[in-house]
Amino acid sequence: MLFDIRIFIILFLNAAYIYVLSAVNTELAPAAYLLLPAVLIIPAALFLKFVPMLAVVAFSAFLSDASTPVRPGLNAALWMVSAFAVHGMRFRFLARDWFSVTVLAEILNIILFFFYALFFYGGSRSIADYAARISTDALASALALALVAKFCVSLPVSVANILGVEMSISEDD
């Protein structure tokens, strides 16, 4: 099916998350920086079919890193690999309870943080300074994620319900 309203719901919500994150980071700067790629990847990976999922995740990645000096495409590739991994084990999260969703989001986010730290090194006075800054940002992001991960997975389901569409973790691809 070419037109699937669920794709647009998740795309719209991802754009909204990027907007909110941008506003929050503007106010937090320079003390900390919230980096929450997991909230943009997990809903698409759990609820969409494979090809639309890749398209949504790639679009969100390009939208998210459009204004950052990261090599174009590298972030999108990283996010697609993460989405592929989550999509492959989506049946483990059928219950969508707070604990499982939050643990999934935290693990995914910390793995992506690790790759960001490795690939996107932007220069610092010393490795210790770089590690301290990344640890602060990772900790702030983990705290934020513990509060919002479940909400971000439940929100598209609620929006779909309001629009009269069922959104669940399905077997079809």
Place this chain on the structure above:
Amino acid sequence: MRWRKLTAVRNLAVFAVAVAACLFAPTAVRNSVNRAFEEFRAPLDAIPSQLSDLEKFWSLSAKSKRDLIEAGRDLARLNSAYELKVLENASLRSQIHRFEKILNLPSHEKFKTEIARVCRRDISAWWQHVTIRKGSLHGIREGYAVVYGGGVVGRIAKVNAYTSVVELVSSRKFRMAAHVAGEDRPIIYQGLGSLSLQSAHGEVFDAPADLSASATSPLRLVTSALAGTFPEGILIGEIVSLAPEPDGIFKSGRVRLPKGLASLREVAVLIPVADIKTD
């Protein structure tokens, strides 16, 4: 069963092609996609700043008449003081022009300012950027200097139609020629990158060995015209420590950047007059 296997193979192929396209597509394609997304995203970045302007407008419109009358009276006093300054400026400017003509000197006026609102701050371990709400349509080009009331903000790193990205003076990628106020010997300044829960810092190299600075008696570091993009004498920060470099000829040290850098709302982009004439 066979159908499922086919779907799995198809999915894997689509995945491989998509990842390969992201990684190995020609640079021109990747850059143009990135630029398209950047223009698409620009309104998302500008909305919070526009909303904050609107909020300020409504909060002001809710003020009582008495407050407005008092503010108007204060502004009138300020205006009359500024009017005198404007007249003084105009007479000084005409004097400079006359001297330039008599002595056949090149024009003193090198930059025009373009005031822009800050709509986004991205200060992380990876990048130190602010996004401003003016772009190529307002005559801004890459490399232009950006300043504010407290001194240097940074340099324009990327220009879109309606927004521009400024590389902050605290960024590790920001490096320029500078000198101590009241001196003319050049020093190299570089940002130190972002530090956790601390105000921004930078560092200086190749400082003359006879200079000394400490946290209690810092030296004012200002821009040098040698940098090209910045006019002479704009504050960068204060040198709070200086120690001899291994060669023993020069000194290097730490620069404390102004606190206002973390809460910028409005900045001025310096557009070279020569570029305006060319355009």
